Amino acid sequence: MAELIIMPKLGFNMSEGKLIKWYKRQGDAVRKGEPLFAIETDKTGIDIEATRDGIVLGQYIEEGDSVPVTSPIAIVGEKDENISSLEAEIISGKKEKQSNLDNNDTVSSGKQDVNSDGVGAFDYDIIVIGGGPGGYVAAIKGAQQGKKVALIEKKALGGTCLNVGCIPTKTLMKSAEMLKAVKESSEFGVKTEGLHSVSLDMEMVQRRKSGIVEQLVGGVQGLLRANGVTLLEGEAVLMDSHAVQVQGTTITGEFVILANGSKPKTLPIKIHDEARVLSSEEMLNLTEIPNTVAVIGGGVIGIEFAYFLASVGAKVTVIEFLDSILPMVDEEITRLVMKDLSDMGIEFHLSSQVIEIGKNDVTFQKQGDTEKVESDMVLMAVGRVAALDGLDCHKLGIETVRGAVKTDERLCTTLKNVYAIGDINGKSMLAHTASMEGIIAVENICGKASTMRYDRVPSAIYIQPEVASVGLTEKEAMEKYGQVKVGKFPLLANGKAKVEGDERGLIKVIVDAKYGEIVGVHMYAVHATDMISEATLAMNLESTAEEVAMSIHPHPTVSEAIHEAMHGAHDRMIHFLG
Protein backbone atom coordinates (compact mmCIF):
# COMPACT_ATOMS: atom_id res chain seq x y z
CA MET A 1 0.00 0.00 0.00
CA ALA A 2 1.25 3.48 -0.87
CA GLU A 3 2.76 5.41 2.03
CA LEU A 4 2.33 9.08 2.78
CA ILE A 5 5.54 10.82 3.87
CA ILE A 6 4.92 13.76 6.19
CA MET A 7 7.02 16.55 7.68
CA PRO A 8 8.41 14.82 10.80
CA LYS A 9 8.51 16.42 14.22
CA LEU A 10 12.17 16.32 15.18
CA GLY A 11 12.00 18.00 18.54
CA PHE A 12 9.73 19.22 21.29
CA ASN A 13 9.58 22.78 19.98
CA MET A 14 9.54 22.07 16.25
CA SER A 15 6.36 23.35 14.64
CA GLU A 16 7.50 23.54 11.01
CA GLY A 17 10.32 22.51 8.74
CA LYS A 18 11.74 23.75 5.43
CA LEU A 19 12.27 21.39 2.52
CA ILE A 20 15.67 22.38 1.18
CA LYS A 21 16.35 19.69 -1.41
CA TRP A 22 14.62 16.87 -3.24
CA TYR A 23 16.91 13.91 -3.96
CA LYS A 24 14.24 12.09 -5.95
CA ARG A 25 11.65 13.32 -8.42
CA GLN A 26 8.15 12.10 -9.19
CA GLY A 27 8.42 8.80 -11.06
CA ASP A 28 11.88 7.97 -9.64
CA ALA A 29 12.46 4.59 -8.01
CA VAL A 30 13.63 4.70 -4.43
CA ARG A 31 14.94 2.05 -2.05
CA LYS A 32 14.19 1.79 1.68
CA GLY A 33 16.80 3.83 3.56
CA GLU A 34 17.73 6.02 0.56
CA PRO A 35 17.48 9.80 1.15
CA LEU A 36 14.28 11.19 -0.33
CA PHE A 37 14.61 14.86 0.61
CA ALA A 38 16.45 17.12 3.02
CA ILE A 39 14.77 19.35 5.57
CA GLU A 40 15.98 22.12 7.78
CA THR A 41 14.61 23.41 11.07
CA ASP A 42 15.82 26.29 13.23
CA LYS A 43 18.07 23.79 15.04
CA THR A 44 19.13 21.12 12.60
CA GLY A 45 19.26 19.81 9.06
CA ILE A 46 18.51 16.20 8.23
CA ASP A 47 17.94 13.86 5.29
CA ILE A 48 14.60 12.07 5.36
CA GLU A 49 14.91 8.52 4.12
CA ALA A 50 12.39 6.38 2.27
CA THR A 51 10.74 3.86 4.58
CA ARG A 52 10.05 1.34 1.82
CA ASP A 53 11.12 0.39 -1.68
CA GLY A 54 8.93 1.91 -4.39
CA ILE A 55 8.28 4.74 -6.80
CA VAL A 56 7.78 8.40 -5.87
CA LEU A 57 4.14 8.75 -6.90
CA GLY A 58 3.47 12.28 -5.65
CA GLN A 59 5.35 15.39 -4.48
CA TYR A 60 3.40 18.14 -2.73
CA ILE A 61 6.07 20.61 -1.59
CA GLU A 62 8.57 22.66 -3.57
CA GLU A 63 12.18 23.15 -2.60
CA GLY A 64 12.40 26.19 -0.30
CA ASP A 65 8.85 25.77 1.07
CA SER A 66 8.27 25.68 4.85
CA VAL A 67 5.37 23.58 6.09
CA PRO A 68 3.99 22.64 9.53
CA VAL A 69 4.95 19.28 11.05
CA THR A 70 2.79 16.36 9.86
CA SER A 71 2.00 18.12 6.54
CA PRO A 72 2.06 15.74 3.57
CA ILE A 73 5.23 15.89 1.49
CA ALA A 74 5.29 12.86 -0.78
CA ILE A 75 3.70 9.52 -1.56
CA VAL A 76 5.79 6.42 -2.24
CA GLY A 77 4.13 3.28 -3.54
CA GLU A 78 4.07 0.64 -6.24
CA LYS A 79 4.35 1.58 -9.92
CA ASP A 80 0.90 2.54 -11.32
CA GLU A 81 -0.71 2.26 -7.88
CA ASN A 82 -3.94 4.22 -7.48
CA ILE A 83 -3.32 6.98 -4.96
CA SER A 84 -6.44 9.04 -5.60
CA SER A 85 -7.91 8.42 -2.12
CA LEU A 86 -4.63 9.43 -0.40
CA GLU A 87 -4.47 12.57 -2.58
CA ALA A 88 -8.10 13.38 -1.75
CA GLU A 89 -7.17 13.15 1.95
CA ILE A 90 -4.28 15.56 1.36
CA ILE A 91 -6.53 18.06 -0.42
CA SER A 92 -9.26 17.87 2.25
CA GLY A 93 -6.61 18.19 4.96
CA LYS A 94 -5.29 21.34 3.29
CA LYS A 95 -8.80 22.81 3.03
CA GLU A 96 -9.51 22.04 6.68
CA LYS A 97 -6.24 23.62 7.77
CA GLN A 98 -7.00 26.69 5.68
CA SER A 99 -10.46 27.07 7.27
CA ASN A 100 -8.92 26.65 10.73
CA LEU A 101 -6.36 29.32 9.94
CA ASP A 102 -9.12 31.57 8.60
CA ASN A 103 -10.78 31.19 12.01
CA ASN A 104 -7.51 32.24 13.70
CA ASP A 105 -7.16 28.89 15.42
CA THR A 106 -3.84 27.80 16.79
CA VAL A 107 -3.13 24.25 15.75
CA SER A 108 -1.57 22.41 18.66
CA SER A 109 1.53 20.46 17.70
CA GLY A 110 0.85 16.96 16.54
CA LYS A 111 -2.88 17.52 16.46
CA GLN A 112 -4.32 17.26 12.98
CA ASP A 113 -8.05 17.24 13.67
CA VAL A 114 -9.10 20.55 15.16
CA ASN A 115 -12.66 21.87 15.25
CA SER A 116 -13.54 25.39 14.32
CA ASP A 117 -14.05 26.29 17.99
CA GLY A 118 -10.44 25.42 18.69
CA VAL A 119 -11.24 22.25 20.67
CA GLY A 120 -9.52 19.12 19.36
CA ALA A 121 -11.63 16.36 17.85
CA PHE A 122 -10.08 14.08 20.51
CA ASP A 123 -9.40 14.79 24.16
CA TYR A 124 -5.84 13.51 23.76
CA ASP A 125 -3.43 12.71 20.96
CA ILE A 126 -2.39 9.52 22.73
CA ILE A 127 -4.02 7.54 25.54
CA VAL A 128 -1.71 5.01 27.18
CA ILE A 129 -3.28 2.20 29.22
CA GLY A 130 -0.87 0.89 31.89
CA GLY A 131 1.98 2.63 33.69
CA GLY A 132 4.68 -0.08 33.60
CA PRO A 133 8.04 0.34 31.84
CA GLY A 134 6.25 0.09 28.48
CA GLY A 135 3.44 2.53 29.21
CA TYR A 136 5.24 5.20 31.20
CA VAL A 137 8.14 5.37 28.73
CA ALA A 138 5.70 5.65 25.81
CA ALA A 139 3.84 8.43 27.64
CA ILE A 140 7.02 10.42 28.33
CA LYS A 141 8.26 9.93 24.77
CA GLY A 142 4.89 11.01 23.36
CA ALA A 143 4.86 14.16 25.49
CA GLN A 144 8.44 14.93 24.47
CA GLN A 145 7.28 14.79 20.85
CA GLY A 146 4.69 17.48 21.59
CA LYS A 147 1.70 15.16 21.90
CA LYS A 148 -1.06 15.61 24.45
CA VAL A 149 -0.87 12.36 26.43
CA ALA A 150 -3.00 10.71 29.12
CA LEU A 151 -1.71 7.70 31.05
CA ILE A 152 -4.17 5.48 32.92
CA GLU A 153 -2.92 3.21 35.70
CA LYS A 154 -5.14 1.04 37.91
CA LYS A 155 -2.63 -0.01 40.58
CA ALA A 156 0.89 1.39 40.85
CA LEU A 157 3.09 3.34 38.45
CA GLY A 158 6.14 1.36 37.40
CA GLY A 159 4.02 -1.77 36.85
CA THR A 160 5.32 -5.27 37.49
CA CYS A 161 8.92 -4.22 36.90
CA LEU A 162 9.28 -1.60 39.61
CA ASN A 163 6.78 -2.97 42.11
CA VAL A 164 6.90 -6.77 41.97
CA GLY A 165 9.45 -7.73 39.32
CA CYS A 166 12.88 -6.53 38.21
CA ILE A 167 13.70 -4.08 40.99
CA PRO A 168 12.46 -5.94 44.10
CA THR A 169 14.02 -9.23 42.94
CA LYS A 170 17.34 -7.50 42.36
CA THR A 171 17.32 -5.97 45.84
CA LEU A 172 16.93 -9.50 47.25
CA MET A 173 19.74 -10.75 45.01
CA LYS A 174 21.97 -7.89 46.18
CA SER A 175 21.34 -8.83 49.82
CA ALA A 176 22.30 -12.44 48.99
CA GLU A 177 25.45 -11.16 47.28
CA MET A 178 26.38 -9.05 50.32
CA LEU A 179 25.83 -12.04 52.58
CA LYS A 180 28.18 -14.13 50.42
CA ALA A 181 30.73 -11.30 50.40
CA VAL A 182 30.70 -11.08 54.20
CA LYS A 183 30.94 -14.87 54.55
CA GLU A 184 33.91 -14.96 52.18
CA SER A 185 35.50 -11.73 53.36
CA SER A 186 38.35 -13.43 55.24
CA GLU A 187 39.68 -14.52 51.83
CA PHE A 188 40.12 -10.82 51.08
CA GLY A 189 42.04 -10.21 54.29
CA VAL A 190 39.10 -8.98 56.33
CA LYS A 191 39.49 -10.05 59.97
CA THR A 192 36.28 -11.75 61.04
CA GLU A 193 37.25 -12.70 64.63
CA GLY A 194 34.25 -12.39 66.89
CA LEU A 195 31.91 -12.77 63.96
CA HIS A 196 30.26 -16.10 64.77
CA SER A 197 27.47 -16.28 62.28
CA VAL A 198 26.12 -14.09 59.56
CA SER A 199 22.63 -14.27 58.14
CA LEU A 200 20.06 -12.01 56.52
CA ASP A 201 17.64 -9.98 58.59
CA MET A 202 14.65 -10.47 56.27
CA GLU A 203 12.66 -7.66 57.91
CA MET A 204 15.51 -5.27 57.10
CA VAL A 205 15.86 -6.73 53.58
CA GLN A 206 12.14 -6.06 53.05
CA ARG A 207 12.41 -2.50 54.37
CA ARG A 208 15.32 -1.77 52.01
CA LYS A 209 13.40 -3.27 49.09
CA SER A 210 10.27 -1.21 49.82
CA GLY A 211 12.34 1.99 50.19
CA ILE A 212 13.98 1.51 46.80
CA VAL A 213 10.66 0.69 45.11
CA GLU A 214 9.02 3.73 46.69
CA GLN A 215 11.79 6.06 45.49
CA LEU A 216 11.68 4.73 41.93
CA VAL A 217 7.87 4.84 41.68
CA GLY A 218 7.96 8.43 42.98
CA GLY A 219 10.60 9.21 40.35
CA VAL A 220 8.36 7.91 37.54
CA GLN A 221 5.45 9.98 38.82
CA GLY A 222 7.68 13.09 38.90
CA LEU A 223 8.92 12.47 35.35
CA LEU A 224 5.39 12.03 34.00
CA ARG A 225 4.26 15.25 35.68
CA ALA A 226 7.33 17.19 34.54
CA ASN A 227 6.68 16.10 30.96
CA GLY A 228 3.06 17.25 31.13
CA VAL A 229 1.46 13.79 30.95
CA THR A 230 -2.07 13.69 32.39
CA LEU A 231 -2.23 10.89 34.97
CA LEU A 232 -5.57 9.15 35.47
CA GLU A 233 -6.13 6.55 38.16
CA GLY A 234 -8.45 3.62 37.56
CA GLU A 235 -9.10 0.61 35.40
CA ALA A 236 -9.25 1.55 31.72
CA VAL A 237 -11.57 -0.23 29.30
CA LEU A 238 -10.99 0.17 25.56
CA MET A 239 -14.36 0.84 23.90
CA ASP A 240 -13.23 1.34 20.29
CA SER A 241 -10.18 2.58 18.41
CA HIS A 242 -10.51 6.09 19.89
CA ALA A 243 -12.52 5.75 23.12
CA VAL A 244 -11.42 4.60 26.56
CA GLN A 245 -13.61 4.40 29.62
CA VAL A 246 -12.11 5.10 33.03
CA GLN A 247 -14.00 5.58 36.29
CA GLY A 248 -17.31 5.91 34.45
CA THR A 249 -16.05 8.62 32.09
CA THR A 250 -15.20 8.19 28.44
CA ILE A 251 -12.13 9.95 27.09
CA THR A 252 -11.03 9.94 23.48
CA GLY A 253 -7.64 9.76 21.85
CA GLU A 254 -6.42 9.84 18.28
CA PHE A 255 -4.21 6.90 19.16
CA VAL A 256 -4.34 4.36 21.98
CA ILE A 257 -1.37 2.39 23.28
CA LEU A 258 -2.16 -0.79 25.20
CA ALA A 259 0.51 -1.50 27.82
CA ASN A 260 -1.50 -3.64 30.26
CA GLY A 261 1.36 -6.05 30.99
CA SER A 262 1.05 -9.67 32.07
CA LYS A 263 0.10 -11.90 34.99
CA PRO A 264 1.56 -15.15 36.34
CA LYS A 265 0.51 -18.47 34.81
CA THR A 266 -0.40 -21.40 36.99
CA LEU A 267 -0.66 -25.16 36.39
CA PRO A 268 -4.04 -26.88 36.09
CA ILE A 269 -3.17 -29.46 38.76
CA LYS A 270 -4.52 -30.56 42.14
CA ILE A 271 -3.24 -28.34 44.94
CA HIS A 272 -4.01 -29.48 48.51
CA ASP A 273 -2.86 -26.39 50.36
CA GLU A 274 -3.02 -23.20 48.28
CA ALA A 275 -1.51 -21.17 51.13
CA ARG A 276 1.95 -22.65 50.69
CA VAL A 277 2.01 -22.25 46.89
CA LEU A 278 3.34 -18.77 46.17
CA SER A 279 3.64 -16.68 43.03
CA SER A 280 6.82 -14.66 42.47
CA GLU A 281 4.98 -11.61 43.74
CA GLU A 282 4.12 -13.32 47.03
CA MET A 283 7.60 -14.81 47.35
CA LEU A 284 9.05 -11.29 47.23
CA ASN A 285 7.42 -10.48 50.56
CA LEU A 286 8.97 -13.35 52.54
CA THR A 287 10.05 -12.33 56.02
CA GLU A 288 11.21 -15.82 57.02
CA ILE A 289 13.23 -18.28 54.99
CA PRO A 290 11.54 -21.70 54.70
CA ASN A 291 13.66 -24.83 55.24
CA THR A 292 12.69 -26.49 51.98
CA VAL A 293 11.33 -24.97 48.78
CA ALA A 294 10.24 -26.60 45.53
CA VAL A 295 10.54 -24.24 42.58
CA ILE A 296 8.31 -25.27 39.69
CA GLY A 297 9.86 -23.86 36.52
CA GLY A 298 13.51 -23.37 35.59
CA GLY A 299 13.13 -20.13 33.64
CA VAL A 300 14.72 -16.82 34.65
CA ILE A 301 12.30 -16.05 37.51
CA GLY A 302 12.49 -19.60 38.93
CA ILE A 303 16.28 -19.72 38.77
CA GLU A 304 16.78 -16.25 40.33
CA PHE A 305 14.54 -17.20 43.27
CA ALA A 306 16.18 -20.64 43.56
CA TYR A 307 19.58 -18.93 43.76
CA PHE A 308 18.37 -16.40 46.34
CA LEU A 309 16.69 -19.01 48.55
CA ALA A 310 19.67 -21.38 48.39
CA SER A 311 22.05 -18.49 49.21
CA VAL A 312 20.15 -17.74 52.38
CA GLY A 313 20.06 -21.33 53.59
CA ALA A 314 16.95 -22.99 52.12
CA LYS A 315 17.13 -26.46 50.57
CA VAL A 316 15.89 -25.84 47.05
CA THR A 317 14.65 -28.26 44.40
CA VAL A 318 13.91 -27.05 40.88
CA ILE A 319 11.44 -29.09 38.83
CA GLU A 320 11.48 -28.24 35.11
CA PHE A 321 9.31 -29.67 32.33
CA LEU A 322 11.94 -29.15 29.59
CA ASP A 323 15.25 -30.99 29.40
CA SER A 324 17.18 -27.86 30.36
CA ILE A 325 16.84 -24.83 32.61
CA LEU A 326 17.08 -21.33 31.06
CA PRO A 327 16.17 -22.50 27.54
CA MET A 328 17.07 -19.13 25.97
CA VAL A 329 20.70 -19.33 27.14
CA ASP A 330 23.52 -20.96 25.14
CA GLU A 331 23.71 -24.65 26.11
CA GLU A 332 27.39 -24.52 27.07
CA ILE A 333 26.71 -21.66 29.49
CA THR A 334 23.62 -23.42 30.89
CA ARG A 335 25.75 -26.47 31.72
CA LEU A 336 28.22 -24.27 33.66
CA VAL A 337 25.39 -22.47 35.47
CA MET A 338 23.73 -25.74 36.43
CA LYS A 339 26.96 -27.15 37.77
CA ASP A 340 27.59 -24.08 39.96
CA LEU A 341 23.99 -24.04 41.20
CA SER A 342 24.21 -27.76 41.98
CA ASP A 343 27.44 -27.06 43.92
CA MET A 344 25.40 -24.62 46.04
CA GLY A 345 23.10 -27.52 46.91
CA ILE A 346 20.23 -26.85 44.49
CA GLU A 347 18.71 -30.11 43.22
CA PHE A 348 17.38 -30.27 39.66
CA HIS A 349 14.73 -32.51 38.14
CA LEU A 350 14.59 -31.90 34.37
CA SER A 351 12.12 -33.39 31.88
CA SER A 352 9.77 -33.62 34.85
CA GLN A 353 6.06 -32.86 34.91
CA VAL A 354 4.48 -31.78 38.18
CA ILE A 355 1.12 -33.52 38.64
CA GLU A 356 0.10 -32.66 42.20
CA ILE A 357 1.05 -30.38 45.07
CA GLY A 358 0.38 -32.10 48.39
CA LYS A 359 0.30 -30.67 51.93
CA ASN A 360 4.09 -30.95 52.31
CA ASP A 361 5.36 -32.36 49.05
CA VAL A 362 5.26 -32.05 45.26
CA THR A 363 4.62 -35.06 43.02
CA PHE A 364 6.02 -35.21 39.50
CA GLN A 365 6.54 -37.65 36.68
CA LYS A 366 10.05 -38.16 35.39
CA GLN A 367 10.95 -40.61 32.65
CA GLY A 368 7.87 -42.69 33.32
CA ASP A 369 8.40 -42.83 37.12
CA THR A 370 6.39 -40.95 39.73
CA GLU A 371 8.60 -39.09 42.22
CA LYS A 372 8.00 -36.84 45.20
CA VAL A 373 10.02 -34.05 46.76
CA GLU A 374 9.31 -32.66 50.22
CA SER A 375 8.82 -28.92 50.51
CA ASP A 376 7.56 -26.44 53.09
CA MET A 377 6.84 -23.96 50.36
CA VAL A 378 6.32 -24.05 46.60
CA LEU A 379 7.15 -21.29 44.11
CA MET A 380 4.98 -21.45 41.00
CA ALA A 381 7.22 -19.95 38.30
CA VAL A 382 5.83 -21.49 35.12
CA GLY A 383 5.77 -18.29 33.09
CA ARG A 384 3.52 -15.31 32.50
CA VAL A 385 0.63 -14.60 30.20
CA ALA A 386 -0.64 -11.34 28.67
CA ALA A 387 -3.15 -9.49 30.88
CA LEU A 388 -6.19 -9.40 28.60
CA ASP A 389 -8.79 -9.11 31.38
CA GLY A 390 -11.40 -6.51 30.54
CA LEU A 391 -10.16 -6.24 26.95
CA ASP A 392 -12.79 -7.69 24.63
CA CYS A 393 -10.39 -8.43 21.79
CA HIS A 394 -12.96 -10.35 19.77
CA LYS A 395 -15.56 -7.57 19.87
CA LEU A 396 -12.99 -4.86 19.21
CA GLY A 397 -11.42 -6.65 16.25
CA ILE A 398 -8.05 -7.07 17.99
CA GLU A 399 -6.48 -10.33 16.87
CA THR A 400 -4.57 -12.39 19.41
CA VAL A 401 -1.82 -14.94 18.96
CA ARG A 402 -0.99 -17.55 21.64
CA GLY A 403 -3.00 -15.59 24.21
CA ALA A 404 -1.33 -12.22 23.53
CA VAL A 405 -2.27 -9.19 21.41
CA LYS A 406 -0.99 -9.61 17.87
CA THR A 407 1.23 -6.75 16.67
CA ASP A 408 3.27 -6.05 13.57
CA GLU A 409 6.89 -4.86 13.61
CA ARG A 410 5.68 -1.30 14.26
CA LEU A 411 3.63 -2.47 17.26
CA CYS A 412 0.28 -1.83 15.53
CA THR A 413 -2.56 -4.15 16.48
CA THR A 414 -5.19 -5.23 13.98
CA LEU A 415 -7.42 -2.37 15.24
CA LYS A 416 -6.54 0.87 13.45
CA ASN A 417 -4.80 3.51 15.59
CA VAL A 418 -4.32 1.06 18.47
CA TYR A 419 -0.81 -0.10 19.39
CA ALA A 420 0.24 -2.78 21.92
CA ILE A 421 3.60 -2.74 23.69
CA GLY A 422 5.35 -4.74 26.38
CA ASP A 423 4.21 -8.02 27.92
CA ILE A 424 0.70 -7.72 26.49
CA ASN A 425 1.99 -8.55 22.99
CA GLY A 426 3.90 -11.54 24.40
CA LYS A 427 6.89 -11.13 22.08
CA SER A 428 9.67 -10.72 24.65
CA MET A 429 8.52 -10.32 28.25
CA LEU A 430 11.29 -8.03 29.43
CA ALA A 431 11.17 -4.51 30.84
CA HIS A 432 13.69 -3.06 28.38
CA THR A 433 11.76 -4.60 25.47
CA ALA A 434 8.58 -2.94 26.76
CA SER A 435 10.31 0.45 27.01
CA MET A 436 11.85 0.26 23.53
CA GLU A 437 8.52 -0.87 22.07
CA GLY A 438 6.96 2.20 23.75
CA ILE A 439 9.44 4.47 22.01
CA ILE A 440 8.95 2.72 18.67
CA ALA A 441 5.14 2.90 18.90
CA VAL A 442 5.33 6.65 19.58
CA GLU A 443 7.79 7.20 16.73
CA ASN A 444 5.34 5.51 14.37
CA ILE A 445 2.47 7.60 15.73
CA CYS A 446 4.60 10.68 15.04
CA GLY A 447 5.13 9.62 11.43
CA LYS A 448 8.53 7.97 11.64
CA ALA A 449 8.57 4.43 10.30
CA SER A 450 10.48 2.71 13.05
CA THR A 451 10.62 -1.03 13.69
CA MET A 452 11.58 -3.29 16.59
CA ARG A 453 14.56 -5.68 16.28
CA TYR A 454 13.71 -8.60 18.56
CA ASP A 455 16.88 -10.43 17.53
CA ARG A 456 18.93 -7.78 19.33
CA VAL A 457 17.18 -7.73 22.68
CA PRO A 458 19.67 -8.56 25.44
CA SER A 459 18.67 -10.70 28.40
CA ALA A 460 20.13 -10.84 31.88
CA ILE A 461 19.98 -13.21 34.86
CA TYR A 462 21.15 -11.85 38.20
CA ILE A 463 22.65 -14.90 39.90
CA GLN A 464 26.38 -14.83 40.75
CA PRO A 465 28.27 -14.90 38.45
CA GLU A 466 25.73 -13.14 36.23
CA VAL A 467 24.41 -14.49 32.96
CA ALA A 468 23.75 -12.19 30.00
CA SER A 469 23.29 -12.75 26.32
CA VAL A 470 22.23 -11.19 23.06
CA GLY A 471 21.59 -12.77 19.66
CA LEU A 472 21.78 -16.39 18.61
CA THR A 473 23.07 -19.31 20.63
CA GLU A 474 25.76 -21.42 18.97
CA LYS A 475 23.17 -24.07 18.08
CA GLU A 476 20.79 -21.50 16.56
CA ALA A 477 23.64 -19.83 14.65
CA MET A 478 24.74 -23.20 13.23
CA GLU A 479 21.18 -23.89 12.10
CA LYS A 480 20.93 -20.46 10.46
CA TYR A 481 24.40 -20.05 8.93
CA GLY A 482 25.64 -23.63 8.56
CA GLN A 483 29.13 -22.53 9.56
CA VAL A 484 30.14 -20.22 12.38
CA LYS A 485 33.31 -19.21 14.21
CA VAL A 486 33.34 -19.11 17.98
CA GLY A 487 35.65 -17.25 20.35
CA LYS A 488 35.64 -18.39 24.00
CA PHE A 489 37.53 -16.84 26.85
CA PRO A 490 37.39 -18.33 30.36
CA LEU A 491 37.19 -15.84 33.23
CA LEU A 492 39.94 -17.65 35.10
CA ALA A 493 42.39 -16.01 32.69
CA ASN A 494 41.07 -12.50 33.41
CA GLY A 495 42.95 -10.44 35.97
CA LYS A 496 40.03 -8.35 37.20
CA ALA A 497 37.83 -11.42 37.75
CA LYS A 498 40.58 -12.81 40.01
CA VAL A 499 40.71 -9.49 41.88
CA GLU A 500 36.92 -9.62 42.26
CA GLY A 501 37.24 -13.08 43.79
CA ASP A 502 35.02 -14.83 41.24
CA GLU A 503 36.78 -16.29 38.24
CA ARG A 504 34.04 -18.72 37.29
CA GLY A 505 32.47 -18.48 33.86
CA LEU A 506 33.05 -17.85 30.21
CA ILE A 507 32.57 -15.26 27.48
CA LYS A 508 31.47 -16.72 24.19
CA VAL A 509 31.28 -14.82 20.90
CA ILE A 510 29.67 -16.33 17.81
CA VAL A 511 30.30 -14.85 14.35
CA ASP A 512 29.13 -15.86 10.91
CA ALA A 513 31.98 -17.61 9.14
CA LYS A 514 31.67 -15.63 5.88
CA TYR A 515 31.77 -11.99 7.00
CA GLY A 516 32.86 -12.25 10.64
CA GLU A 517 29.73 -10.36 11.76
CA ILE A 518 28.81 -10.92 15.39
CA VAL A 519 25.57 -12.93 15.61
CA GLY A 520 25.54 -13.87 19.29
CA VAL A 521 27.35 -13.08 22.53
CA HIS A 522 26.89 -15.06 25.74
CA MET A 523 28.40 -14.25 29.09
CA TYR A 524 28.63 -16.03 32.41
CA ALA A 525 30.79 -13.68 34.40
CA VAL A 526 30.90 -11.12 37.17
CA HIS A 527 29.33 -7.88 35.87
CA ALA A 528 27.96 -9.68 32.79
CA THR A 529 24.63 -7.82 32.97
CA ASP A 530 26.41 -4.47 32.72
CA MET A 531 28.81 -5.65 30.03
CA ILE A 532 26.26 -7.10 27.61
CA SER A 533 25.43 -3.63 26.26
CA GLU A 534 28.79 -3.54 24.47
CA ALA A 535 27.79 -6.65 22.55
CA THR A 536 24.29 -5.29 21.85
CA LEU A 537 25.74 -2.06 20.51
CA ALA A 538 28.26 -3.93 18.38
CA MET A 539 25.47 -6.08 16.92
CA ASN A 540 23.27 -3.03 16.31
CA LEU A 541 26.12 -1.46 14.38
CA GLU A 542 26.55 -4.75 12.49
CA SER A 543 30.16 -4.91 13.68
CA THR A 544 32.56 -7.73 13.06
CA ALA A 545 34.50 -9.44 15.85
CA GLU A 546 37.64 -7.89 14.35
CA GLU A 547 36.22 -4.38 14.79
CA VAL A 548 35.53 -4.98 18.49
CA ALA A 549 38.90 -6.73 18.90
CA MET A 550 40.54 -3.60 17.48
CA SER A 551 38.72 -1.34 20.00
CA ILE A 552 40.84 -0.71 23.08
CA HIS A 553 39.38 -2.06 26.33
CA PRO A 554 40.65 -0.62 29.62
CA HIS A 555 42.88 -2.69 31.89
CA PRO A 556 42.19 -4.22 34.32
CA THR A 557 38.52 -4.84 33.61
CA VAL A 558 36.33 -7.89 33.18
CA SER A 559 35.43 -6.43 29.76
CA GLU A 560 38.89 -7.50 28.58
CA ALA A 561 37.45 -11.01 28.53
CA ILE A 562 34.98 -9.86 25.84
CA HIS A 563 37.89 -8.29 23.97
CA GLU A 564 39.77 -11.59 24.09
CA ALA A 565 36.76 -13.64 22.97
CA MET A 566 36.37 -11.24 20.00
CA HIS A 567 40.05 -11.84 19.14
CA GLY A 568 39.32 -15.54 19.42
CA ALA A 569 36.33 -15.39 17.08
CA HIS A 570 38.31 -13.38 14.53
CA ASP A 571 41.81 -14.83 14.85
CA ARG A 572 43.63 -15.94 18.05
CA MET A 573 43.40 -14.91 21.68
CA ILE A 574 46.39 -13.20 23.29
CA HIS A 575 46.00 -14.24 26.92
CA PHE A 576 44.72 -17.79 26.48
CA LEU A 577 45.87 -20.72 24.40
CA GLY A 578 42.46 -21.49 22.91
Ligand SMILES: Cc1cc2nc3c(=O)[nH]c(=O)nc-3n(C[C@H](O)[C@H](O)[C@H](O)COP(=O)(O)OP(=O)(O)OC[C@H]3O[C@@H](n4cnc5c(N)ncnc54)[C@H](O)[C@@H]3O)c2cc1C
Ligand atom coordinates in the same frame (compact mmCIF):
# COMPACT_ATOMS: atom_id res chain seq x y z
C1 LIG B 1 9.67 -11.60 39.50
C2 LIG B 1 9.94 -10.90 38.19
C3 LIG B 1 11.23 -10.47 37.90
C4 LIG B 1 11.49 -9.82 36.71
N1 LIG B 1 12.77 -9.40 36.44
C5 LIG B 1 13.04 -8.77 35.28
C6 LIG B 1 14.35 -8.30 35.01
O1 LIG B 1 15.27 -8.43 35.80
N2 LIG B 1 14.56 -7.66 33.83
C7 LIG B 1 13.56 -7.50 32.91
O2 LIG B 1 13.81 -6.93 31.85
N3 LIG B 1 12.30 -7.94 33.15
C8 LIG B 1 12.02 -8.56 34.31
N4 LIG B 1 10.75 -8.97 34.57
C9 LIG B 1 9.71 -8.76 33.53
C10 LIG B 1 9.24 -7.31 33.56
O3 LIG B 1 8.78 -7.00 34.85
C11 LIG B 1 8.12 -7.12 32.55
O4 LIG B 1 8.57 -7.58 31.30
C12 LIG B 1 7.75 -5.67 32.43
O5 LIG B 1 7.29 -5.16 33.65
C13 LIG B 1 6.65 -5.50 31.38
O6 LIG B 1 6.32 -4.15 31.29
P1 LIG B 1 4.87 -3.71 30.78
O7 LIG B 1 4.88 -2.21 30.81
O8 LIG B 1 4.54 -4.40 29.55
O9 LIG B 1 3.86 -4.27 31.86
P2 LIG B 1 3.77 -4.14 33.43
O10 LIG B 1 5.05 -3.78 34.04
O11 LIG B 1 3.12 -5.39 33.90
O12 LIG B 1 2.79 -2.92 33.64
C14 LIG B 1 1.45 -2.99 33.24
C15 LIG B 1 0.69 -1.97 34.07
O13 LIG B 1 -0.59 -1.81 33.50
C16 LIG B 1 -1.56 -1.69 34.54
N5 LIG B 1 -2.84 -2.08 33.96
C17 LIG B 1 -3.17 -3.28 33.44
N6 LIG B 1 -4.42 -3.25 32.94
C18 LIG B 1 -4.89 -2.00 33.17
C19 LIG B 1 -6.11 -1.34 32.88
N7 LIG B 1 -7.11 -1.97 32.27
N8 LIG B 1 -6.25 -0.06 33.26
C20 LIG B 1 -5.24 0.61 33.88
N9 LIG B 1 -4.06 0.03 34.17
C21 LIG B 1 -3.88 -1.24 33.81
C22 LIG B 1 -1.03 -2.62 35.62
O14 LIG B 1 -1.55 -2.27 36.89
C23 LIG B 1 0.47 -2.40 35.50
O15 LIG B 1 0.90 -1.37 36.37
C24 LIG B 1 10.45 -9.60 35.77
C25 LIG B 1 9.14 -10.03 36.06
C26 LIG B 1 8.90 -10.66 37.26
C27 LIG B 1 7.48 -11.11 37.56
